[in-house]
Structure formats: C-alpha cells, structure tokens
Amino acid sequence: MALLLARIAEVDARRLYAPAGFPSMYLYCVHELHLSEEAARKRIHAARTARQFPAIFDAVADGRLHLTAVNRLAPYLTPENADALLKAAADKTGSEIGLLLAERFPRSEMLPLVQVIPASAAQRDDERPAGQVETHASDGVGSASRRAPERVAAAPRPNVTPIAQDRFFIQFTTGRETHDDLQYAHALLSQR
Secondary structure (H helix, E strand, O other): OHHHHHHHHHHHHOOOOOOOOOOOHHHHHHHHOOOOHHHHHHHHHHHHHHHHOOHHHHHHHOOOOOHHHHHHHHHHOOOOOHHHHHHHHOOOOHHHHHHHHHHHOOOOOOOOOOOOOOOOHHHHHOOOOOOOEEEEOOOOOOEEEEOOOOOOOOOOOOEEEEEEOOEEEEEOOOOHHHHHHHHHHHHHHHOO
16 A cells, blocks of 8 residues: 555656546546556555655555545644654554554534435325335226335444544434433433
C-alpha cells in the first residue's frame, strides 16, 4: 500500500497523469491503475496527506497505520501535532481512531432532533402485508390471488459517532412505539 501511495503522490505532484493522456489524477487512478472510484478517491486523499506529512509513508509501510487511519486523521494533522497524532494513532482500529479524535478534538454536542419520516405513497395505498390473499369479484365469481412479497431493502446501520471524550452522537430510524418510549424517558430524565 505504501508503494502505491508513493506512486500516486509522485504522479500527482508532478502531474504525470497529463502526459499519460488523463485530465485528472482521479481518472488516471481509475483507468490506468484500475482502481474503483471510491478506492481512487481514498488513495489520492491519503497520498496527498502523506506528501504533506512524509512520516505517513513509513507508518503505512510497516503497518502502523492503515488507509482508513490516514484519511480519518488528515483533517486534524498540522505540522505542530503530526508526530504526536501519528504516534497516538499507530496500531489502532478505525473505531479506536474515532475515539482518539473525539478525545483530542471534541466537537460541540448535537442538539436533540426528532424528525418524522413520512410513509411512502405505495405503503399508504396498500396497507395489506405481502403474501395476503385478496379476492377479485369483477367476474362475479371471486378468485383468489396471492401477492408476491416485495423485496425489502436492508435497513441502514445505526450511526454512532464519538464527538468528544465519553460523548456519542447516535442516529437511527425507529417506529412510533420506540419513539414514544424514548420521548417519555427523555421527559423523565429532564425533570431531575
């Protein structure tokens, strides 16, 4: 990974992608290096960060830092804190780096927000569960047909982000009953 980051950093800095026939570093990575769009973005960002802070190349080469770590640390690195922050992040998982950043760079707490998500039009028009038998009386006899179950998209995972030491921002979608229970608990806690 370190050699690839070094190659990307060098091609980017010297704009060698242009003579190779590419208008941008991104297109060079996608078409010449055969990286996916997301992989290209992550590696370009990490390579540019490593050019600013060359110790990253060594840390990635010997396995102390991974690509996710470099990209998560990038917005917080300065010439004054780079050595200490890179050392503190060494050998940590992505989650551990999130906690480290929350501890060193706390953000203000999020204001409570409850937002109603309207039911989709299809759900309102058709309240019957999938697979329910429905009868058709248009021919006077009445026939039964079984509706095929609709494909259900996987629910997004809850988002838990550390924002300061021992403080977390949690975001998830819930039903009415859980919402009401949470509102009740919030009201009880606010009376203390």
